[in-house]
Amino acid sequence: MARKRFDDSQCSVARALNEVGDWWSLLIVLHAMYGTRRFVDFQQELGIAKNILCDRLARLVENGVLRKVDVGEHGSRFEYRLTEKGRDLFPVVIALRQWGDKWNPAPDQGPLDLRDRATGRPIQEVQVRDADGQSLSIRDVFVPDENLPAGKKNSA
Amino acid sequence: MARKRFDDSQCSVARALNEVGDWWSLLIVLHAMYGTRRFVDFQQELGIAKNILCDRLARLVENGVLRKVDVGEHGSRFEYRLTEKGRDLFPVVIALRQWGDKWNPAPDQGPLDLRDRATGRPIQEVQVRDADGQSLSIRDVFVPDENLPAGKKNSA
DNA sequence: CAATCTGGTTTTAAGATGCAACCCTATTCG
DNA sequence: CGAATAGGGTTGCATCTTAAAACCAGATTG
Structure with missing residues (x-):
């Protein structure tokens, strides 16, 4: 059953939770604040399933909390960095x-x-x-x- | 698939999210801060399914964020009130x-x-x-x- | 070339979710 | 008195979410 989303909510808290309220999301942000940037590091530090981490990172990027930077090493090496919006958390x-x-x-x-x-x-x-x-x-x-x-x- | 729980986590943020990180939980706390106390009011204000609201209220009570007070009206009238722990949110x-x-x-x-x-x-x-x-x-x-x-x- | 790096993608079974109906006790009202 | 209402649940069911694990594909390295 799809979770209710609060996109149209009149409540800013609800809208905020829409973007960072998924299980794992704030922990990902926390680790990004500690300096974690790479997929494998987030995964190992958090003990999160790879498909879920992918999903959460993609959402956080889509919502402007993180940005995905192509570092250009090893063919497909990316870093996930906090945006200003992310740092404001x-x-x-x-x-x-x-x-x-x-x-x-x-x-x-x-x-x-x-x-x-x-x-x-x-x-x-x-x-x-x-x-x-x-x-x-x-x-x-x-x-x-x-x-x-x-x-x-x-x-x- | 049961969501990973962070009971044993070495991270206080994770442990905090364990108690208030479920979808709807912080919104319930927010409404409690606005003064909402009764089941039906939480339900109507939040537009949440009754069984989910039951579950979340029970968890918040179990975790000491809310307490359930028997008001003694209409045979089974309860109020859910913030504890000090809850107010500290x-x-x-x-x-x-x-x-x-x-x-x-x-x-x-x-x-x-x-x-x-x-x-x-x-x-x-x-x-x-x-x-x-x-x-x-x-x-x-x-x-x-x-x-x-x-x-x-x-x-x- | 095989192994490794890198960040995915897919499959599958078990939980979680929301909708709606149902439940049970207590109270009120016609 | 019986029906309706108040109140806070509980249950059944279909669908989505989650985690574990296997698999994938391009790039790089030894």
């Missing part, structure tokens, strides 16, 4: 990593340690923040009434 | 929304307008930030060598 992936670290940490993986290349200092935790940089939870925010999704009341 | 969902707004906006949906409840001011964009609050892209950060995933070089 950085906060998504980091936020997800933090969430995982907090609520379901991997046994042998410490918490995320990411440093500012310029200063060597740790990055701030990715949070929703107010104008002054203070962290906000979902209870601290509201959506102005005119911008609510259809049928929603302000009870967030 | 807020930055993930907002980051995803921003990404969607920027790269594949919904036709009739304006960009995210979320306000600080205390001040009415707009929230900051969710970004990876340095210690001083300046935005960082993936090119601006590095992982210390001792914390790299296996086999990764510092070429992010």
Whole structure:
């Protein structure tokens, strides 16, 4: 049964998930962020079936998250590189990593340690923040009434 | 063919996706953040098949993202409410929304307008930030060598 | 030339999905 | 009181998705 696709959705989150919400897709993006570029490396690192990896890479390329570059070695050597659109998934992936670290940490993986290349200092935790940089939870925010999704009341 | 599950993964992102990476799961969380609580409302708002919604809600409850509360009306009326763990997905969902707004906006949906409840001011964009609050892209950060995933070089 | 590199493509069986019908308990209303 | 409604499921079925494994084809190398 074909999965419902959210192409025509009025919801940006749904549309985003349309492009990166397939099983494996965000992990591929994550590994691309680590620097992985070649088909065989993605495959080995992720332990993904080749046909599925092909499919996901093709989708990510089609959606502009990755671009496929012909490196010209060994007759058919390609690299898959993040586009700007792909790199803009950085906060998504980091936020997800933090969430995982907090609520379901991997046994042998410490918490995320990411440093500012310029200063060597740790990055701030990715949070929703107010104008002054203070962290906000979902209870601290509201959506102005005119911008609510259809049928929603302000009870967030 | 059963999808590969990442329960034993050494990667927190994979483990996180194990819990919220199924098709529909994050959209359910999003709607819960909007305040949706009842089965029939999730179903109608999302346009999801009842059996799939049942499955996803059960998983989210099992994983501690939602809790199922017996409201005691009409014999079997339940509400599904976000736990703290669920609420901590807020930055993930907002980051995803921003990404969607920027790269594949919904036709009739304006960009995210979320306000600080205390001040009415707009929230900051969710970004990876340095210690001083300046935005960082993936090119601006590095992982210390001792914390790299296996086999990764510092070429992010 | 055979072996290797490279990124696929194809086959097949088991799961996942969505649609629609059905189910069962509790409550409400004519 | 019985029918209708509320509520949250459960089931059957056809179709799509997935993973494993085998196969493929062009280019390169020893």
